[in-house]
Amino acid sequence: MSCATKVTQPPVQKDDSKAGRRPDWLKVKLPTGRKFKEISQTIRTHSLNTVCAEARCPNMGECWGAGTATFMILGDICTRSCGFCAIKTGRPDKGLDWDEPARVADAAKLMGLKHVVITSVNRDERKDGGAPIFAETIRCLREEIPGVTIEILIPDFRGVWEALDIVIDAKPEVMNHNLESVPRLYKVVRPQARYDRSLEVLKICHDKGLRTKTGIMVGLGETPAEVFELMDDVVAAGVNVLTIGQYMQPTKMHLDVQEWVHPDTFALYKEIGEAKGIEHVESGPLVRSSYHAEKHV
Secondary structure, eight states, rough: OTTHHHHHHHOOOOOOSOSSSSGGGOOOOOOHHHHHHHHHHHHTTOOOHHHHHOOOOOTHHHHHHOOOOEEEHHHSEEOOOOOTTOOOEEEOOOOOOOTTOOOOOOHHHTOOOOOEEEEEEEOTTSSSTTTHHHHHHHHHHHHHHHTEEEEOOOOOOGGGGHHHHHTTTTTOOOEOOOBBBBBGGGHHHHTTTOOOHHHHHHHHHHHTTTEEEEEEEEESSHHHHHHHHHHHHHHHHTEEEEEEEEOOOOOOOOOOOOOOHHHHHHHHHHHHHHHHTOOOOOOOOOOOOTGGGGGGO
């Protein structure tokens, strides 16, 4: 299929938001069940954060019900103010919590995890960006859970490659860094980030022999042609896995949804991305960066 294929969208019902009422394919069940409650309790008793809860992920019920969660380290205050993200923004008033890696490893063991995903807030007030905590968390997980596989979703460390090397040297099975959106929208979506720098992060990790992964949101005003161009950049950077999901506005203070992208379009993105040479494209309305992460190792 040609990348120039015209992608049409179904009409949406109008209400007081730009994209209209949320369509049926984006409706999810409220989190319930014994396993969900057990994981909630484990997270609380270990004084940990998860990106599932902090970013209001729509898959939290499914993932926690299946016994998986994405741990968020380095606190719950981010130094950046991305237009899409529900995580608190500010200047962290605490240094690194060196007990946190052990708590993550203990919680992951209690949850019976064999594949663990670790992400973080941005800690731009630090030259190392908190990279040593990433490395220590990887070490503790491997010590506590023999045979565990680990995916790390990292910030760009402001292009401080010495900080990136600290995480690379810990050799996670998957190194993930999200592009989030197409270059044209960076000023509103990721105002403190740079598209070229994020690509360089991915290229460096690939060149160091790591399995690499990135993700984007759609529905923010990008065009299919821009998504296809981003795919070309992803291929050039040697990225193995691309995730594509629908942007959903977490609060009225965040960017408006410009479009509810139809499931057929997500299927097309998967087909074209893999035809371009991306090993695996996980594409769907409810896909998030760590969705089905155990399949990406």
